[in-house]
Amino acid sequence: MHFTFRQLQIFESVARHLNFSRASEELHLTQPAVSMQIKQLEDLAGLPLFEHMGKRIFLTHAGKELFEHTRIIAKQMKEAREALESLREGVSGRLDIAIISTAKYFAPNLLARFCEQYPAVQLKLSVNNRAGIVEQLMENDVDFAIMGQPPEGMDLIHQPFARNAHLIVAPPHHPLTEAKRLTLERVAAEPFLLREKGSGTRELFERYLSQHGLVVKPRMEMSSNETIKQAAIAGMGIAFLSEHTITLELETHRLVTLPVPGFPIVRDWHLVHHKDKRHSPVARAFKQFLLEVAPVMLSPPTQANKDDITT
Template sequence: MRRLTLRQFKVFEAVARHLSFSRAAAELHLSQPAVSMQVKGLENIVGQPLTEQLGKKIYLTEAGREVLHTSQNIAAQLNDLHTNLEQLRGMDSGRLNLAVTSTVNAVATGILARFRGRHPMLSIHLDVSNRESVLSQLAANSIDLAIMGQVPEGLGLEAIRFMDNPLVVIAPPDHPLTHKKWISANELATESFLVREAGSGTRGAMERFFAAKGLEIRTSMEMSSNEAIKQAVQAGLGLGILSQQTLEMELALKHLAVLAVEDFPIMRHWYLVHRADKRLSPVAQAFKQFVLDEGKAKQAG
């Protein structure tokens, strides 16, 4: 039986990504017949068609999707190998690919700044996204590490808790509840809340808190970022529940106030996450240890 080749996988991955033989040929600087020949050779070895054409459009067959998944994994592993070999030459010539959820951006940015201070020549790519996007990047092996809150099980991820993340209830400083020394959950449930989008870890924590007390959240507006919620709370459009670590400036300037609510803060945690099967580069290993050390120092302080 003939063996599959890296060249075939590379060509097919380009075809599958573009869903076009001509665009794949242009990207790879090959002729279209050469691309077609490579895909045909792959199909002969697999024994099944990998693409099908309906009208003018190309679609992947089920076998094609399987081969694409393998092609992407091979490409990611080769990229890891190239990066690791490059970084063995020295920490200051490496690259770190990091993704963080928007809720932890303020914390992660501070950590990154201090890490970059020790290694000023490093190339760092930071992507700030929602939770689903960060999980997708981990699944695709397109990033080294992620920093996020809630980490689902069953995805083959290694998650290390490194810092507490207290959630607090915020209001504009002139809100009547800011003068109360203790607010019950029942009283809080009569207020309108500004919430994050469905799937957000912060929103999930809110919903679990109220559900555990047999209460429902009155939502006045759904927003896609913490900054939007902070501004809307300042404008008096409702209350919010956010990480206290993201509120330092607003609290110092007295643009927002934290309410003294029963059973608050809700204590959640920040996690450093990577694929369990990923071989971390020297730079990623160094950053991982730096984050864990930062977390220990923060908790001790």
């Protein structure tokens, strides 16, 4: 089978859009030209790649198999173009970064500093929870991810670059702020405002409690740190949050830290990528920048020993 790169490029576009018209617009070709190339590709493969149902098209089993390979080819060609552009013009090109939602409180400052140093770089930033970022990494949709707790047993490489302290906080008028001595058991019995299942912050907290034989029942589950902070300030419960998300609230005394034994829990922020990822010059420049600059920029005011469970 002698496929041409152009045929595979056209197939990848049609398979991604599942629409011949959109593919023809993207490739600046006429629709008959796209249809002809797909027909030739199917003849070479000896198998149908698409099936038509009314006005919609779907990938056949053979089409799905070929699509997985063409996605990899398209990604590698993009990386090759960016590498050549960087060699010709210096550090430039596109960088795709995914960050855990908690990291949005500091990532823009880091990226702004990076762009000052490398103004020709184009950034794409996506914010997701832990489960969503793992999927992006495994699908090779991003160059890097910034997250607090990389998954184990997967084809991922992670490198720590800064510390991340987690605190239990409450509004200043909460009864626990008057307690002379707090225990973890007493605090765990309180109504908690927690992140949604799949959040790294929640997994960290529940794992810590589990090691002490405790389970917390959330009063509310929310997918936004901002919503959790506002709910805590309103007196709806107490919360377990990264210090990076509550710096302003602590400074203005809208929230206070509860002196719970064993807290803060400190873990690392990690830069994560797929083990088979081929990094462009701009990606390598970003990694070096992050490892050098982030520890200084993100040095937290809280000094705490790193808990064993956070490794």
